[in-house]
Amino acid sequence: MLVSILLILLIPNLIISVPYGTVSEAQLITNDIVSIWIYNQSSWSYCMCQALQFEHATIVAFNYFIDYQSCELIPNDPPSNGSYYMKSSSNSVIYIINSNFFNSLKSICCSDISWLLYKIQLSNTFNSVIVTQPVGLVLNADLNLFAIISGNERSIQLREASKNMTGKQFTSTETNAQPISYHDGIYFVGTNPSSSATLYNFYSYDANLTQLPDMYFPEGDPQRAVWLFNNSIVCLILQSDPRSILTFVNWNSSASNFTHNRTVAIPFSQPYGLAKSNDDAIIYVSGDKATIYQLSTSTFTWSILVPNYNSTEIPMSLAVDSCGNRLWVLMLGFGIRIYDRIYGNEIASWNMSMSYPTLYDMILTSDYELYLIDKSMNQLIHYGLSLTDQCTINLK
Secondary structure (H helix, E strand, O other): OHHHHHHHHHOHHHHOOOOOEEEOOEEEEEEOOOOEEEOOOOOHHHHHHHHHHOOOOOEEEEEEEOOOOEEEEEEOOOHHHOEEEEEEOOOEEEEEOOHHHHHHOOOOEEOOHHHHHHHHHOOOOOEEEEOOOOOEEEEOOOOOEEEEEEOOOOEEEEEEOOOOOOEEEEEEOOOOEEEEEEEOOEEEEEEOOOOOOOOOEEEEEOOOOOEEEEEEOOOOEEEEEEEEOOOOEEEEEEEOOOOOEEEEEEEOOOOOOEEEEEEEEOOOOOEEEEEEOOOOOEEEEEEOOOOEEEEEOOOOOEEEEEOOOOOOOEEEEEEEOOOOOEEEEEEEOOEEEEEEOOOOOEEEEEEOOOOOOOEEEEEEOOOOOEEEEEOOOOEEEEEOOOHHHHOOEEEO
């Protein structure tokens, strides 16, 4: 160990030859995880030495505060015991020692939304590919493939969830297929609008796009679905004019084995967007009006999260991000608006209407990759890399 310390002091780059990452002008924050502070460290390399030889815990990263010549060592605690947050900080740098640890986390909260959105907008991994009339988009559980509904005659395509979005396979589906959801290896396809040939069917396809038995809902046209409470309940939009509903179904691990739980009337007739809070306590629904509604899953009562404000924008797709307190909304006629999901106030926005006038659907991954589709422009769009790059973590 003495030799290693001397190498750090005399020739730092030799000992820091193992892969590590940096996040400039940022700080890693921990919640319910005890960090270790070390002072009087004139260089980040001294902190690196301290982190590598620390005996009481495995250190996965540290914050180095240049002005204060101090470092904060971040130990490897199981994610269930605490949370990791990243925020902008002009006087600190994050050094990532174990990138695999961070890659294995399902999500890290980038708490500075302005910084995060700026990084996404300026991402050098922007790409778009031509897809004829795309109308629906969903990501699989492994985060490596997404399915897209597209075409005049409608087909399902599987594409790589990457910058290139390479096509893998496709199959034909119903001519009015549009919304698509995913759960446990199955793609569920709804219809919009209905027709006599496909009335009230919720279609399902396995990972190889082999069609499975349909689910029949006579109350209306199936739209999007979310799974709740350890996947024991599925919540599904059933669209009908003039009365649409949310149906809650007892889910028994199979599309062919379900029983009805309850239904709740939706306050408007044409709902599209559907999302849930990370704790399953709130369901968010949007549709043909700019108003965004929320439903408590404990009382099953509605309230308005975001009023209309006489807007002509249509909230097509909703997503709660990894921080848990932000609702991303894809607005037809504008772009992306981000709201505080507790209080409903807008905290950030991105006007994309000049380039993409008819945005129809959105995927926001847990590590802030963004996939979009524009129907009239025939575009499938990608912004950002996964968190290891999107939050400016650069491997050395």
